[in-house]
Amino acid sequence: MVTDTIVAISTPIGKAALGIVRLSGPDAWKIVLKHLPLSKPSPKRVYYTNFLKKRKKDVLDDVVALFYKAPRSYTGEDMVEISFHGNPLILSKAVRILTEDGARPAQGGEFTKRAFLNGKMDLVEAEAVEKIIDSTSDLGLKISRNAMSGQLSKLIEKERKKLLEISANIEVRIDYPDEFEEEYKPNLSNTIKDMKALLSTYDPAQTAIEGVKVALLGAPNVGKSSILNALLGEERAIVTSKAGTTRDTIEANLFINGLKVVLIDTAGIREASDEVEKIGVERAKKAASEAHIKVHVVDATSNEIPNLPADIVVVNKSDLVQRKLENALNVSAKTGHGIEELRKAIAKLAVGVAEKMNSAEAVLIAERQYDLIKKCVKELEEAQEAFEAGLPIDIAEINIRRAIEFLDTLVGKKYSEDILDVVFSKFCVGK
Incomplete structure (x- = not known):
């Protein structure tokens, strides 16, 4: 109390x-x-x-x-x-x-924590409160609102009831084996399929809530910083003719078609000449691995052949030399030529996120939720294997009970202070 x-x-x-x-x-x-x-x-x-x-x-x-x-x-x-x-x-x-x-x-999130403890919302709905505050796009708000209104909780409860029924049938057969002649083999494939479909919503949902990360990659002095500034329409990154000016990643936000796009200008990828540049190159590679969209920028005045993983290849400095590369965009950050086409290409890929999410009402919006559903799927797959192998049903029952416990933890039917600390520590004080 x-x-x-x-x-x-x-x-x-x-x-x-x-x-x-x-x-x-x-x-x-x-x-x-x-x-x-x-x-x-x-x-x-x-x-x-x-x-x-x-x-x-x-x-x-x-x-x-x-x-x-x-x-x-x-x-x-x-x-x-x-x-x-x-x-x-x-x-x-x-x-x-x-x-x-x-x-x-x-304390941080204590108002919402009290709402949860007093039964005003479950843990999934509480997490959605934070996501509503943090969402950076219209789609992110829609996803978070659906979670707060109980869409995900309803789906979890529906699957939970199915598993409880299977568990009850197993337990009664364990307690009264002489009453049942036929072998009990429930089919968990549909539940496993639904849970895996739910897992697939996590990455797109995070992207919609937090923004699409676009990394500008390439060798030093190809004009990545100039392209960043041209896309933003302002001087956000320092630009000089000296190679290696950008030593760290620089982030800037751009909104395209209702989605937040996080542009990441990276250090030129090459053999580093000093320790500081080496750190910058490593951070550039890390940004590339985490980006949703990779834009490889090459210099029109060079003979470089694009060899970095990329969704979009851009040939910059086309005002100096006309160089044709297959499936590449020719731009000039200096004159603005091709910048609008680049913005549209980024937008097209970013909108793909929205298209994936529009048909899904129930989505996973937090890493904690993803981890618990993943564990639930693992238990159900092991239970299904036990049924198919003809093993004693009490073996599968252990897996099914664990799966139910993971779902209970997800919505907050079961919780510990540690779980609540993880959930509510991310909230602002007044919420």
């Missing part, structure tokens, strides 16, 4: 029109009413009033206060949300006053 009351600023720190301070817990109303000239506020009603300091009539700010009564609140507890003017000095002062009167500063 939660016995303390927490408080936090729930809006980003910085100057703004409004800033919200949120409280949740058994004493939330009591603590707030020490500073609002209200006698008996009603839940789910908005009050425009003054927020008073310790001394009567000493006003900190004029505010809008909204009261929620347990269990009809986000956390399932008594809650208050107070909108102040968005001056950090006012907000920090208000939190200090409220903590002096008995509230405790909230």
